[in-house]
Amino acid sequence: MAAVNEDRMQAVEQLQRDLAVTAETVEHPNGLCMVTASAKGQIRALHLHPALLQLGARAVGEIVTETVRLATNAAVQTSFNKMALALGDGMAIDVESIAGDSPFRSKWNPVVPPKSAAEAAPAERRPRAPIVEDPDEDAFFENPFGRR
Template identity: 85%
Template structure:
């Protein structure tokens, strides 16, 4: 019994060390920024493409912020994955029920450059027949002599 508890304590300490050192590196979808971040949102490394700097301060701020969010979400997801491997899926599910869904499960929406609106052809209006559950009602409303 004491040996099992000792193994659990060592596994817990190892997991804590692994999680404390965990980072994820993500490149922005437009390729102008790369960020390495911790699950806490600490920026460990930031690389900006010179083309981004030519777009102005606002663009730099938006791209860096989005990339930090993506890198942080990726690091948090990695921590959930490590925890699930170390503690088992059942414990990971319990942690998610307390902490909320993992980023990739709940909010993984990669930033993508805006698309130009496609030309839309005018759509013809179609009138749909009302959906009727009872066939007798359909027969009633199809009879024009009843509609006055």
């Protein structure tokens, strides 16, 4: 019995060490910013594409903030995954009930485009499919299960 408790204590200590160094690197969907962040939100690396700086201070702030949030969410999710592996799914579910849902269970990565990108040209409309002049041909494709 003492050996089992010793193993569990070592597993918990290893988990604490792993969680202390857990960080994830995420690139913003527009490719203009990359952040490495810990589950606590500590920024460990920040890379800005030169084109991002041309969008203005507000866009830079929004994109950097959003990328930090995405990287932090990814690190938190990695922490939840490591905890579930080390302690079991039951314990992970208990922790989620206290701490709240993991990022994947809540609203994972809702990326809001910056205002400058939102004002881009509207999407082009697709041309409508040509109308089939032959009624027999249209009937054939209308019910594919009626074919012989």
